[in-house]
Amino acid sequence: MLDLLIIGAGPAGLLAAYTAAKKGAKTLVVDMKRDIHIARRACSAQFVLDEGYEGETLKIGDGKLVFTKNGFEVPYTGKLVPIQHNYMISPKGYTVDFSYEDLRPTAMKFDKNALLEGLLKQCEEAGVEIRPGTMALKGTDTGSSVKLLVKDDSGEYELEARKLIIAEGVNRKLTTLFGINKGYQCMGIPLTYEYTLEGTRGIPHNSWIQYYGDVYHPFMEIMVGESTYSDDALEFTIMGIGDQKPKAFFEKLRTMSPLAENLKDARIVEKKGCACRNYLSITKPYAGNILAIGDSAAHIEVINQGAMMCGFHGGNAVVKELDGKPGFEDYSRWWNDAFEFNCEDPAEQLKMYGAINIKRTLADDEIDYLFAMLEGGQHSGHFNQYEVPKNFWTAVLKHDAEIKEERPALYEKMAAIRSYKAQGKF
Amino acid sequence: MARRISDECVGCGTCAAFCPKGAISQAVTGYYVVDPEGCIDCGSCEKACPAEAIAPEEGQA
Numbered sequence: 001m002l003d004l005l006i007i008g009a010g011p012a013g014l015l016a017a018y019t020a021a022k023k024g025a026k027t028l029v030v031d032m033k034r035d036i037h038i039a040r041r042a043c044s045a046q047f048v049l050d051e052g053y054e055g056e057t058l059k060i061g062d063g064k065l066v067f068t069k070n071g072f073e074v075p076y077t078g079k080l081v082p083i084q085h086n087y088m089i090s091p092k093g094y095t096v097d098f099s100y101e102d103l104r105p106t107a108m109k110f111d112k113n114a115l116l117e118g119l120l121k122q123c124e125e126a127g128v129e130i131r132p133g134t135m136a137l138k139g140t141d142t143g144s145s146v147k148l149l150v151k152d153d154s155g156e157y158e159l160e161a162r163k164l165i166i167a168e169g170v171n172r173k174l175t176t177l178f179g180i181n182k183g184y185q186c187m188g189i190p191l192t193y194e195y196t197l198e199g200t201r202g203i204p205h206n207s208w209i210q211y212y213g214d215v216y217h218p219f220m221e222i223m224v225g226e227s228t229y230s231d232d233a234l235e236f237t238i239m240g241i242g243d244q245k246p247k248a249f250f251e252k253l254r255t256m257s258p259l260a261e262n263l264k265d266a267r268i269v270e271k272k273g274c275a276c277r278n279y280l281s282i283t284k285p286y287a288g289n290i291l292a293i294g295d296s297a298a299h300i301e302v303i304n305q306g307a308m309m310c311g312f313h314g315g316n317a318v319v320k321e322l323d324g325k326p327g328f329e330d331y332s333r334w335w336n337d338a339f340e341f342n343c344e345d346p347a348e349q350l351k352m353y354g355a356i357n358i359k360r361t362l363a364d365d366e367i368d369y370l371f372a373m374l375e376g377g378q379h380s381g382h383f384n385q386y387e388v389p390k391n392f393w394t395a396v397l398k399h400d401a402e403i404k405e406e407r408p409a410l411y412e413k414m415a416a417i418r419s420y421k422a423q424g425k426f
Numbered sequence: 427m428a429r430r431i432s433d434e435c436v437g438c439g440t441c442a443a444f445c446p447k448g449a450i451s452q453a454v455t456g457y458y459v460v461d462p463e464g465c466i467d468c469g470s471c472e473k474a475c476p477a478e479a480i481a482p483e484e485g486q487a
Binding site for chain 1: 454
């Protein structure tokens, strides 16, 4: 019998497989994809270099990523593009710059295919068996093992292992089937479409840019990041929901927005997409012999480096469990501690991030007014998606007296934000 | 009765992850296909497809 069966050959599943196999566990990974080394889903993720981000301080070494606090390394020899600026841009083009004074990178854009290839090679060397084109359908925990029904080109068959790790990504299909998602409600299904463009004009490179305002998109920011596709390429990430599809928003952006001139001669060289079921994080991500790691238990996403941390701890947890120790409990403790979305009151946290959300809170002219106020200054270089909006409002609130006098209606609108600040929430 | 995936498909696999019947899989081309035998026409894949690549087969409402 197998010691460990893993569903999903992404960064979380592959790290878990390698970690467990290296310690002697007989491990098999299945993935419904045939070409598991090719990332076809939209992924604007970058390696975040903030000190203490997700309880880690990631360093990039020679041919490897070093997880200095969790204590492991991962091979990576692909392209890296330094991200020096985190820009927020208003409808009229006023720009708030989050960067370090010495312009040291706050993040690194990486090539996900190269990351996956490195992780796969490492797994093969450790003796992990990988079966691409194999879809997990359903299964049962017998108490002493887990049985999983899978399907490939030859038909359906059953696999059995002492432990099962679910690393299926954001949609919680198997996590739900195995009862680990019980009690969690899907809060929506955001759609993402990502265009890689060449031939744009006047849009900065080495940056992570968010365009805010109805003139760009009615309910979300437009995100523009670096690409490893070519030196000229940039990635545009466009969101949608329900019948409001991302493609229509892109057409509007390209033809009618303040960016129309910048995109006039741009060519689409690559298109990717994804959709996810939005759930709160699972605080007890295991049941019996089954552990859910990475995005399959997260509030939306742990981002690639977080996925690898989950894989590392998940693999070790299984090794402990096989040895009769409470590895899944240990994993759960680490999980609840490491990620910001795992907090005492996630509903309250969600409410606060809603209140400080720039797009949701401000009208276009207010975005222009506040961004103009902060333009020219250099603000904390932190890249962390949780910290950036807080840093924005901290900078805005320094001008509170001025705002009260000049824009009393906006001042009133900011009451909730002022109150969160006063409570020390940021 | 079945859904069909057009060449707007970008190969992200979202549809397969949303299909309650496991009736969508990746073809050797890298793109995804619906097995008409397994499809129950629930439309979950169509709603989730970020590329607007999925529609009922022609002739179906």
